[in-house]
Amino acid sequence: MLEGLSTEEIIGRGKNVVMNTYGRLPMTLVKGDGVWVWDTEGKRYLDFLTGLAVNSLGHNYPAIVQAIQAQAQEIIHTSNIYWIPNQVALAERLVKNSFADKVFFCNSGAEANESAIKLARKYAKKNFGAYKCEVVSLENSFHGRTLATLTLTGQTKYQEGYDPLPVGFSYAALNDIEGLKAKIGENTAAVFIEPIQGEGGVIPAEIEFLQAARALCDQYGALLIFDEVQCGVGRTGKLFAYEWSGVAPDVMTLAKALGGGVPIGAMLATDKVAQAFQPGDHASTFGGNPLATAAGCAVLDVILNEGFFEGVQERSAYFQKGLEQLASKYQTGDPVRGRGFILGWPVSKLGPEIVEVCRQKGLLINCVGGKILRFLPPLIVEKPEIDKALGILDEVFQELWQ
Ligand SMILES: Cc1ncc(COP(=O)(O)O)c(C=O)c1O
Incomplete structure (x- = not known):
């Protein structure tokens, strides 16, 4: 062209x-x-x-090109009205190799985080009550450009000009355990952390900070959500960055590398949390379509190879x-x-x-x-x-x- x-x-x-x-x-x-x-x-x-x-x-x-070509010749898109074999196969690979039991597929990092915010609020409302809706994220973080995810993003430069922003978001400083403690309470539905802040300047979260976040979330019934859109899918030298810390989240978001260049996002959760979503609660037309999930399966098959x-x-x-x-x-x-x-x-x-x-x-x-x-x-x-x-x-x- x-x-x-x-x-x-x-x-x-x-x-x-x-x-x-x-x-x-x-x-x-x-x-x-x-x-x-x-x-x-x-x-x-x-x-x-x-x-x-x-x-x-x-x-x-080669394996990614071949998977995309082969799938394009069969069928590119169907709909989540039907079951999609490749989507099941990719979800199985993700579940087998992570803390998670269930996967929701979408098309980008922002959409994965948007899904995670929605799941966290639904879960909190169903299990606790309408009061539990607040979301804590970190200063200097980056989570996407939709209205909710740019509000989740702890950098005002991405928010300017878009008021009124969604309500119920607040920010704590990375690696400041006391500061995080001061932000989390009974009203907190979720805490979002990038195990390594990417856009914010490649700043790793310290293990003690992740452990403290885990303990605080457990204390208050809040969900710990790791945004691994940039640092996940092998980038740190393990499949997921959280594996280095030994701290597992309740929910994790992925995108970027997952499709080897084909747009795909994913939101992974434990069974207990995923149950908060029921048919009709959330959806995405393209999410996990046959082409994108064929590419995703091929990516995981390569990077999960021994060695x-x-x-x-x-x-x-x-x-x-x-x-x-x-x-x-x-x-x-x-x-x-x-x-x-x-x-x-x-x-x-x-x-x-x-x-x-x-x-x-x-x-x-x-x-x-x-x-x-x-x-x-x-x-x-x-x-x-x-x-x-x-x-x-x-x-x-x-x-x-x-
Ligand atoms: C950590 C993180 N989360 C979310 C996003 C947003 O992803 P997307 O641009 O696919 O919406 C990015 C993009 O850079 C990111 O680095």
Whole structure:
């Protein structure tokens, strides 16, 4: 589509007809293979951003392509009016490998969180009473862009201009146990936590904080909900990030990497909690359709292969060490943080400039909050490509950092 047009021509036409909601880079990506992507002009980039933690198996992973092709030839969409075999198969894989007993499928992270808010309120009302409806989330969190999920998001910049916002939301500081205690009470229906805040700057929740949140939720009959939209599905080197802490939630939301690039979201819950939803209580036309869940099954089949996560842990530790060496070489300040292949490198200055020069040199990364370089490489990335990325970063810092 739009073959033969230059990048400038495509952008020019796009500005005429596509709504202006994104601060986009002046480039288009039209082809991918493994850890590499190509733009319209044929320039090749090492993709250490993976469409914001979506293409976790890299681009055009054969088993994913094959699953999508095969399913498209059979049937792409039916409806949740009927049972969908692939949806059952994907739910079985998720349930078998998590704390959860039941899954609701949707199409995005925001929609998964919206579902979780609704389930938590329904559960609280059915089991306690109408008074129990408040939702606590964390400052600096990110949970999505629908009206309820941007209210759940603990950053006012996403909320400005959209008043009146839904009511019943409040915020506590990450890793501040006393602060969290002060926010949770009899009226609390749910507490939302990203085990690693992604958009907020790659900030991990401490184990003690997660344990305290679990204990407080148990004390007050509130649901502990983990948003693993960005950090889940293998990104940290385990299937789910919560597994590192030993703290299991009551509900968890997923999206991004779950479909290998095909839009899908999921909300997982224990049986006890899931029972609060009955037919007609919640729905999504596309949710868990045959195509998306075929892709989801293929993704899980790859990453659940024996040895896959050990490989991710080993190669991500290698990458993190390389970043730490650069951080120390250039004295950039705060330590590199995160886990597995969701890593943040705090730089006190020049974040956007570093990202831009990396791009010019063929490495795609981004910068969150203006000063945290964020790395979300494909889980399949190998050491030679990691070395290449580290080499480009070294060159860029050599040029820009003083
Ligand atoms: C932790 C987290 N939750 C929710 C979302 C929203 O997901 P989506 O953009 O698919 O609605 C994101 C997106 O970046 C996210 O990082």
